[in-house]
């Protein structure tokens with residue numbers, strides 16, 4: 001290899017290094033608001049086992065991406081949060097009113113609505129800075 005070619009090859013390598021480091025740490029997650037991030041966390045802990053990881057659905061329970069999408073029965077904040085807090089006794093949906101704070105219920109709605117509207121991608125979002 002001639003001098004200039006070596007320099008070009010090294011420059012190309014240099015450009016690749018940050019991307020490789022990123023890949024080793026895992027793909028960086030999507031930027032979301034602090035509320036949406038908290039919603040993702042709470043959803044993953046309390047809801048995913050029945051409604052599916054990343055709100056992708058699960059035969060066990062309602063598909064919340066459909067429920068919360070435009071025109072769906074749970075598209076509105078109040079309807080969604082009311083079911084979360086009161087549950088549907090006898091139908092397999094537990095009541096979370098004594099488990100989650102109002103802020104946590106609101107955060108879960110923000111996250112699920114973001115998933116339903118196609119605004120938030122599947123996977124772990126980036127932790128908001130600040």
Ligand code: HEC
Pocket residue numbers: 043046047048049050051060061062064067073074080083084088091092093094096108
């Ligand atoms: C133990 C399983 C289970 C867990 C955990 C669970 N759900 Fe449910 N959920 C259900 C089932 C089953 C239904 C459907 C009830 C019915 O047939 O009306 C449901 C229904 C719902 C509905 C109404 C959907 C619709 O279209 O009518 C919402 C909203 C909901 N769940 C939100 C949540 C949220 C948010 C969490 C976490 C805080 C959660 N659920 C945790 C089982 C669960």
